[in-house]
Amino acid sequence: MSKAAAVLAALSASAAAVKPIHSHNDYTRETPLMTALDLGIVSVEADIWWRDEKLLVGHTLFDLDDSKTLDSLYIQPILAIINGSMESPTTISKDSQLQLLIDFKTDGGDTYQPLIDALEPLRTGGYLTTYTGGALQQGAVTVVGTGNTPLESVVAADPRDFFYDANILSLYSTKPADGQEWGPEIAPLASCDYSKVSGVGDDQMKELVQGAHDFNIKTRFWNTDDNTDTWNKFWDAGSDWVNADDLAGISEAWDARSA
Numbered sequence: 001m002s003k004a005a006a007v008l009a010a011l012s013a014s015a016a017a018v019k020p021i022h023s024h025n026d027y028t029r030e031t032p033l034m035t036a037l038d039l040g041i042v043s044v045e046a047d048i049w050w051r052d053e054k055l056l057v058g059h060t061l062f063d064l065d066d067s068k069t070l071d072s073l074y075i076q077p078i079l080a081i082i083n084g085s086m087e088s089p090t091t092i093s094k095d096s097q098l099q100l101l102i103d104f105k106t107d108g109g110d111t112y113q114p115l116i117d118a119l120e121p122l123r124t125g126g127y128l129t130t131y132t133g134g135a136l137q138q139g140a141v142t143v144v145g146t147g148n149t150p151l152e153s154v155v156a157a158d159p160r161d162f163f164y165d166a167n168i169l170s171l172y173s174t175k176p177a178d179g180q181e182w183g184p185e186i187a188p189l190a191s192c193d194y195s196k197v198s199g200v201g202d203d204q205m206k207e208l209v210q211g212a213h214d215f216n217i218k219t220r221f222w223n224t225d226d227n228t229d230t231w232n233k234f235w236d237a238g239s240d241w242v243n244a245d246d247l248a249g250i251s252e253a254w255d256a257r258s259a
């Protein structure tokens with residue numbers, strides 16, 4: 001390849017759309033975060049537990065290990081990739097953003113402040129997407145809480161740099177708080193337990209996605225099977241993110257589809 005062709009190829013690769021893939025239970029991979037980034041996947045999820053004054057990452061109580069904290073598995077590696085001390089084929093910057101989904105496994109009230117504190121190095125660096133003064137400023141990293149995340153604490157935060165994973169199915173029937181509307185300044189993401197809608201047809205799937213998009217909110221389906229037919233169903237519906245545990249499999253399916 002000539003030098004000019006190589007530059008053009010690199011430019012078009014960097015301009016490529018974000019892969020609509022979300023790394024579910026990301027911390028269970030051999031190298032959390034990096035397995036996803038190696039495949040160009042920029043949405044990852046960590047389950048957190050507030051135990052013994054530490055924010056531990058793991059799937060169940062039995063998997064917890066004092067050395068596996070949110071800081072050691074995610075915050076420090078993210079900082080190292082941003083500052084260039086750790087190599088990654090996918091960079092993390094304002095132009096190449098990472099979505100970090102945090103699934104609260106322990107009580108929302110107990111876990112909220114430790115999580116906010118744990119984000120401090122990213123906050124100090126100016127890397128967090130932040131809502132302040134009525135404006136949403138995109139940062140290199142958008143942190144979204146799911147599971148037991150307390151909505152009222154997210155809504156009350158000002159400035160706000162930790163967001164909420166809303167429920168696709170209740171965007172039209174609920175409000176985040178009195179006098180407030182759902183939108184990306186509270187919930188950049190809304191999710192849906194697929195088992196609750198698995199009987200719906202393709203058109204209704206599209207409507208679910210479009211319904212969230214009408215609020216400028218991106219969508220994710222969870223509790224799904226890891227196979228190409230299922231993934232295609234969500235991509236056909238236009239979902240921004242599709243949950244997967246089999247990252248290699250879904251990457252191949254996406255590459256085949258978008259080739």
Ligand SMILES: *[C@@H]1O[C@H](CO)[C@@H](O)[C@H](O)[C@H]1NC(C)=O
Pocket residue numbers: 076077079080083084085
């Ligand atoms: C980059 O960030 C990592 C993680 O916080 C840190 O250990 C390292 O010292 C930083 N390196 C530079 C060059 O700033």
